[in-house]
Amino acid sequence: MLHAWSGELKSLISSTIHDRKIAIASGESVFQPEYVEEFRRKVILSLAGGWDEQKKPARKEAANFEGLLLFRVDKYRDNYFRWVEDFRLPTTNNLSERGLMCVKSHMKTSPTRANNASEDAPIPNVSMAAVTSSVVNQSCCFSIHSNHR
Secondary structure, X not given: OOOOHHHHHHHHHHHHHHXXXXXXXXXXXXXXXXXXXXXXXXXXXXXXXXXXXXXXOOOHHXXXXXXXXXXHHHHHHHHHOHHHOOOOOOOOOHHHHHHHHHHHHHHHHOHHXXXXXXXXXXXXXXXXXXXXXXXXXXXXXXXXXXXXX
């Protein structure tokens, strides 16, 4: 059984991002309050439809995942969709993820990490506070300072 709520929510988000790009290009810094309220109303209706559809899952595994997704979107919707109210915020967190991805990848592939038996074991001779990352020209630059004395 295909559930419609997720497609409706995806379409709403896509059209809102499109409208936002047009508004920004026109020099606007925020949507009109009516637009924001209508967006919120549609999100709530979509989630309500999701809860109704989730009661009749095609598979139990899908029901658990879908229920968790609905719960999280519902609980954190103010945070997830704050970009609708504030054009200074990005619509995605891609830059943050890109910056962290490089550091995490380096930590996983560094020789000091490879010598550890456990993934959760601390990295020897490396101060986590000394791990810095920044996104420069869409590439990640990082440096890890050793604690060798």
